[in-house]
Amino acid sequence: MTGIGTLRKSRNTLFRISLGWLGLIILAVGWQLAAILINKTIFPSFTTSIVAAVHLVGSSRLVSDILPSVGRTVLGFLISAVIGIAAGVVIGHYETVRNWSGAVIDFLRSLPTPLLVPIAVVVFGLNGKMVIATIVTAAIWPILINTANGTSSIEPTMLDTAKTYGLRGRSLFLRVVLPAASPQIFAGLRVALSVSLVVMVVAEMLGGGSGIGYFISNAQQSFNIKGSYGGVIVLAAMGWIFDTLFLVFERRVLSWQRGTVGGVANG
Amino acid sequence: MADSLLTIKHLKVSIKSRDGLVNEVTRDVSLEIGEHEFVSLVGPSGCGKTTLLRAASGLRTPTSGNLLFEGKPITDVPPGISIVFQEYNKSLFPWLTIGKNVAMGARDYLPEERGRRVEIALKQVGLSGFATRYPWELSGGMQQRAALARAMVSNPRILMMDEPFASVDALTRNHLEDVVQELWINSNFSALMVTHDVGEAVYLSDRVFVLSSRPSTILAEIKIDLPRPRSQLETRKMLRFVELQAEVLERVEEAGRQSVGIADRD
Numbered sequence: 001m002t003g004i005g006t007l008r009k010s011r012n013t014l015f016r017i018s019l020g021w022l023g024l025i026i027l028a029v030g031w032q033l034a035a036i037l038i039n040k041t042i043f044p045s046f047t048t049s050i051v052a053a054v055h056l057v058g059s060s061r062l063v064s065d066i067l068p069s070v071g072r073t074v075l076g077f078l079i080s081a082v083i084g085i086a087a088g089v090v091i092g093h094y095e096t097v098r099n100w101s102g103a104v105i106d107f108l109r110s111l112p113t114p115l116l117v118p119i120a121v122v123v124f125g126l127n128g129k130m131v132i133a134t135i136v137t138a139a140i141w142p143i144l145i146n147t148a149n150g151t152s153s154i155e156p157t158m159l160d161t162a163k164t165y166g167l168r169g170r171s172l173f174l175r176v177v178l179p180a181a182s183p184q185i186f187a188g189l190r191v192a193l194s195v196s197l198v199v200m201v202v203a204e205m206l207g208g209g210s211g212i213g214y215f216i217s218n219a220q221q222s223f224n225i226k227g228s229y230g231g232v233i234v235l236a237a238m239g240w241i242f243d244t245l246f247l248v249f250e251r252r253v254l255s256w257q258r259g260t261v262g263g264v265a266n267g
Numbered sequence: 268m269a270d271s272l273l274t275i276k277h278l279k280v281s282i283k284s285r286d287g288l289v290n291e292v293t294r295d296v297s298l299e300i301g302e303h304e305f306v307s308l309v310g311p312s313g314c315g316k317t318t319l320l321r322a323a324s325g326l327r328t329p330t331s332g333n334l335l336f337e338g339k340p341i342t343d344v345p346p347g348i349s350i351v352f353q354e355y356n357k358s359l360f361p362w363l364t365i366g367k368n369v370a371m372g373a374r375d376y377l378p379e380e381r382g383r384r385v386e387i388a389l390k391q392v393g394l395s396g397f398a399t400r401y402p403w404e405l406s407g408g409m410q411q412r413a414a415l416a417r418a419m420v421s422n423p424r425i426l427m428m429d430e431p432f433a434s435v436d437a438l439t440r441n442h443l444e445d446v447v448q449e450l451w452i453n454s455n456f457s458a459l460m461v462t463h464d465v466g467e468a469v470y471l472s473d474r475v476f477v478l479s480s481r482p483s484t485i486l487a488e489i490k491i492d493l494p495r496p497r498s499q500l501e502t503r504k505m506l507r508f509v510e511l512q513a514e515v516l517e518r519v520e521e522a523g524r525q526s527v528g529i530a531d532r533d
Contacts, residue, residue, distance in 0.1 A: 161352065164348075166346070179362040180362075182362070
């Protein structure tokens with residue numbers, strides 16, 4: 001790639017990023033104007049909400065609600081990832097397992113998550129464990145299904161090649177199956193991450209005992225409108241940080257993919 | 268018999284299709300490959316050449332028949348057999364650099380020995396200095412050379428090749444044929460190549476086997492008595508080359524006509 005090409009590319013990237021920020025600014029201004037037009041007590045303005053969010057992060061709520069929510073989301077996501085990838089690889093690799101488990105998986109994953117919260121409350125109580133368990137019941141599916149699809153669609157030639165070099169069992173899975181399916185696994189992980197965040201909030205609202213979801217629902221019920229909007233903004237920031245960190249990680253792990261069919265250069 | 272490196276006896280391979288029908292691909296194939304021999308299998312398209320090669324290498328369990336490599340029955344792919352597949356883009360691991368791909372073939376060596384072998388193998392195929400590149404950064408011909416280096420790095424007794432040059436352009440193909448010939452002349456492995464290109468089979472081989480259409484049997488064995496080293500320009504215009512090519516082609520055509528006569532299976 002020539003110097004000029006690189007320059008043009010980086011300028012384009014800069015342009016795209018600034019467009020994204022411009023969109024956010026327009027949204028904020030629109031919010032602000034709408035809030036001025038509507039009664040302020042039931043619809044706080046953008047600036048008020050931001051101030052409330054900053055206060056929230058600066059208060060003791062950081063330790064009592066925000067950090068626990070972060071921890072539950074991350075833990076729930078990681079547990080889903082480990083189980084989902086392990087099960088997905090086995091299901092994708094062995095046709096027999098796929099045939100046997102298909103109906104069970106379709107049944108389990110179509111259960112609406114909020115329905116599972118009462119069951120989780122009975123089993124774990126009103127606490128973080130319940131939230132984590134609920135996250136896993138929802139976040140595991142996009143990971144498992146993407147991993148299984150990615151694994152079952154690995155080129156037979158690639159598996160033949162692996163066999164030729166004596167790769168069997170665990171080393172076959174770790175050195176060939178996982179990397180070959182990794183683009184699809186990552187697609188599933190990214191969906192699962194946002195599912196984890198959503199389910200964390202729902203579970204905390206329904207019976208978390210603490211956490212950002214619990215805080216928002218409490219604030220709403222006690223007419224602390226400003227506080228609940230502040231909570232929503234903190235939640236949005238949390239989601240954005242999770243997604244950004246995830247993308248950095250993904251880009252690092254899948255850097256080999258750039259020039260291949262699924263990569264950016266050819267895609 | 269004693270110096271036979273690979274013995275294939277009455278090999279039969281049937282494939283069960285999804286709808287439960289048993290499809291006989293290879294009916295009865297017997298052949299022997301000796302030390303440092305270059306043997307090719309040619310046949311009409313869809314005659315089960317690839318299936319035969321997969322069975323002969325141990326990748327696929329045959330329905331019946333005997334397979335002996337260095338006198339021992341083949342169950343899995345034995346360490347002395349290396350395979351080069353037609354689709355280098357599906358055979359090279361895209362997440363590994365060329366160097367690491369080639370190192371896959373040298374897993375049985377100690378790390379320091381492995382590095383040295385990878386370097387030599389890359390040099391043999393003219394890819395020195397490309398070890399840190401990813402497969403997609405290389406042209407098709409270079410990728411297939413990398414696959415060749417990976418197959419050669421373990422110092423195999425038999426190099427099996429499944430239509431190794433079918434996915435590259437004609438000039439690259441000529442070049443790759445010469446790379447393989449040079450490797451073969453300078454080492455002492457035997458080669459078993461499956462191809463549908465009659466000229467290529469004659470150019471490289473000591474013996475060419477013509478397979479019938481499905482279910483395949485061996486229709487003819489033709490000895491190629493052309494002097495070595497062979498060259499694309501000189502050998503291909505020799506009268507003997509043209510004669511041999513015509514002979515093989517005739518048998519392949521014969522096999523193809525038979526298949527049209529029986530049924531249009533492919």
